[in-house]
Amino acid sequence: MPSKIVYSCHGAAREVTGSCHRIQCGDHQVLVDCGLFQGRRxxxxxxxxxxxxxxxGIDALLLTHAHLDHCGRIPRLVKQGFKGPIYATAATRELAxxxxxxxxxxxxxxAARASRLRHRRGEAERDPLFTLEDVLRTLDLFAEAVPYNQAIQITGGIHAEFIDAGHILGSACILLSLEDGDATRRIVFxxxxxxxxxxxxxDxxxxxxxxxxxxxxxxxxxxxxxLAESIDEFYEAISRTxxxxxxxxxxxxxxxxxxEILYYLHRGTKDGHLPQGTPIFLDSPMxxxxxxxxxxxPEGLREAFAEELSHDDPFATPNLHFTRDASESMAINRIEGGAIIIAGSGMCTGGRVRHHLKHNLWRDKSSVVFVGYAANGTLGRRIVDGARRVRIFDEIIQVNASIHTINGFSAHADHDGLLNWLGDSARRLVMLVHGEQERGMRVMNDTLTARAFQVALPELNTPVALA
Ligand SMILES: [Zn+2]
Structure with a gap:
């Protein structure tokens, strides 16, 4: 009987968000990640x-890490009939x-907001993509935590090994060993x-x-x-503001x-790079x-940091406030100057940061310091790209604040970092995903092709036979 090992991409094909990959091995199927699309029109x-x-038809799901663009469609998958176990590291389980x-x-x-608007227009209500109940059912499916560097049997001829990816706490690359009849294949995500x-x-x-x-x-x-230059840049932007x-x-x-930001604020204040006594707000319950x-x-952290954590609090700074309640968050809006406000979401697509942007973007003394990736189409990206005006909560806000983009904090490997990760041992095929087609993906494609790798850019929902 001919063997049947097939890969198909169901998200993050020629774009960054929505990661979802399916492997079929004989009669069994598993998914690696099932993330939300973010920032698309x-x-x-x-x-x-x-x-x-x-x-x-999916037997199990393996989750690389807890970012929403990797796990955010799982509740919908569960809502639509997925009942298999979800495998993840201990920290990923908690963060997810x-x-x-x-x-x-x-x-x-x-959905409630959209439904109110639709209701007034005489249109049908909008259902949320998933609800808290769907999430609770999802959480019940998480299997026992998976340790790093230990092969585990998933189903049929599919074994998996989680390997530290150094991206966020608990993050992993996943190696699948696939056996169907005489065929064996190894594929790493x-x-x-x-x-x-x-x-x-x-690392x-x-x-x-x-x-x-x-x-x-x-x-x-x-x-x-x-990183060192980026930290200096970060301290400089804050001190000047x-x-x-x-x-x-x-x-x-x-x-x-x-x-990371809490840690660098802690260190900068301790080392005298930042003024003492500045009120700092972590305005994000999550x-x-x-x-x-x-x-x-601590098992997911660098040894020296775990050691520091055992006797000191490297996330704390005098005058640091954790604001969980919405009323405390709103009180921050009344501060006209002299505070550091950390809030989500990172791409400014939702969350409390939008309120803080509304209250500070128009002020020429304030600044907005971007410390992470902002996908195409998001409010964060428009500000980073130099928009003079932006729309926030149906209001047009003039951008007078200084905008800083500090990219050395990135949780993602850069061009050289990806090449180091990949190494140069002979491989059949590198399939590039999770990148902007005309940017990261194209350049990486050129580099790898020049180095004699075989490269493919998978298309959405299109099977690729591996054996
Ligand atoms: Zn991520």
Whole structure:
């Protein structure tokens, strides 16, 4: 009987968000990630579209890490009939819980708002993509935590090994060993690859030998500034803003970046790079919860940092306020200058940061410091790209604040970092995903082709036979 090992991409094909990959091995099927599309013009429709496979037929799901663009469509998958186990590391399980609960709340709020508008127009209400109940059912499916570097049997002839990706706490690349009849194949999914030489997380492990590699290419077209330069730039932007009496707004992802920012604020204040006594607000319930999860998972951290965490609090700074309540968050809006405000979402597509932008973008003394990636089409990207005016909550806001983009904090490996991760052992095929087609993906394609790799850019919902 001919063997049947097939790969297909169901999200993050020729774009950055929506990661979802399917492997069929004989009669069994597994998914690697099932993330939300973010920042697309047709985002709502894209997330509501059929998956391109039958969720009932999927035996198991393996999750590389807890970012929403990798886990955000799982509740919908469950709603549509997926009942298999979900495999993830211990930290990813905990972070995914926080991320998905928050996403359900946003889905329900957005749907309620849209429904009110539609109602007035005499149109049908809009259902949320998924609800809190769908998330709770999803959380029940998480299997026992998967340790790094240990092969586990998933189903049929499919084995998996999770390997530290150094991207966010708990993140992993996943190596699948596939057996069907006489055919055996190894395919590695990069998930998101982190940067080396960071303070909190370990370096990403290099990719293991495999026949096929499915690799992200978010920053495949550039090399980041060094971390040390970026930290200096960060301190400089903050000090200048505070000196002229403005507020510093830092749109930040709740996971990883927020903790990194807290750590550098801690260090900068301690070392005298930042003024003492500045009020700092972490205005993100999700980031506050994530910070607690970091404290509970020293096994996912760099040894020196875990050591520091055991006797000091490297996330704390005098005058740091964690604001969980909406009323506390609103009180921050009344501060005209002299504060540092960290809030989500990192791409400014939702969350409390939009309120802080509304209150600070028009002030010429304030500044907005971007410390992470902002996808095409998002409010964050428009500001980074120099928009003079932006629309926030149906209001046009003039951009007078200084805008800083500090890209050395990136949680994603850059061009050289991806090549280091990939190594040069002979491989059959590198499939590039999770990148902008005309940027990271194109440049990485050129580089790899010049180095004699075979490269493919998978298309959405299109099967590729591996054996
Ligand atoms: Zn990620």
């Amino acid at each position: 047709d985002e709502e429709a894209a997330n509501a579209e059929a998956f391109g496979f039958d969720p009932h 819980r926080v991320v998905l609960m928050d996403a359900a709340r946003l889905q329900e709020e957005d 990069s998930g998101d690859v982190g940067c080396s030489g960071r303070d909190i997380l370990r 990403p492990n290099p990719a293991p030998a495999a026949d096929y590699v499915v690799m992200e290419s978010t920053y495949g077209d550039r090399n980041h500034r060094s 505070l000196a002229r009496g403005g507020n510093v707004v830092i749109p930040s992802f709740a996971l990883e970046r927020a903790q 980031a506050i919860s994530a910070t607690e999860i970091f404290r509970r998972h």
